[in-house]
Amino acid sequence: MDNISVVYATKTQHSKKLAEAIGKELGVEAINITKQAPSPKAAGLLFLVGGIYAGKCNPELISYAEKLNASITGKVVLVTSSASAAHRNQGELRQLLVGKGIEVVDEITCPGGFLFIKLGHPNKTEIRFVAEAAKEISKKSAASADGKDD
Ligand SMILES: Cc1cc2nc3c(=O)[nH]c(=O)nc-3n(C[C@H](O)[C@H](O)[C@H](O)COP(=O)(O)O)c2cc1C
Structure with missing residues (x-):
């Protein structure tokens, strides 16, 4: 299980932008689970974007x-x-995964505008930050799978 998957669901396209930026950075296709309704495939590292x-x-x-x-x-x-910064965690999703014995190694967060709050976000800089954070996490994950971390 050394491959990476990036999947997303979105209501206002922010997660699409974030997932596609991550996919581009990591060289994988970002999958829209609503449109493509894929069955989960084996992945060593799975990014869930929402x-x-x-x-x-x-x-x-x-x-x-x-x-x-x-x-x-x-x-x-x-x-x-x-x-809202107060809502910047997917607690329910994390709890569900942990309950299945799936390790949640990290959560990358950024502002996403709604109506007049945080309008224009995520912006280019934030999308880049998210893609770079994903790259760092994937490097660390690959190193730990190879036993190279200390
Ligand atoms: C119907 C609706 C309800 C929302 N409710 C909240 C909320 O309770 N708290 C919050 O921080 N953001 C809320 N938001 C903002 C979204 O979480 C934010 O815009 C996010 O980036 C949307 O991602 P998406 O474009 O992939 O759907 C809401 C957005 C929508 C459209």
């Missing part, structure tokens, strides 16, 4: 996570955008 709505995760991302299991999914990185 926003927060009325304080909750995207239900489509939750449904996808429900189909995952530890035998095909190695580690997960959550990538979350939201208008």
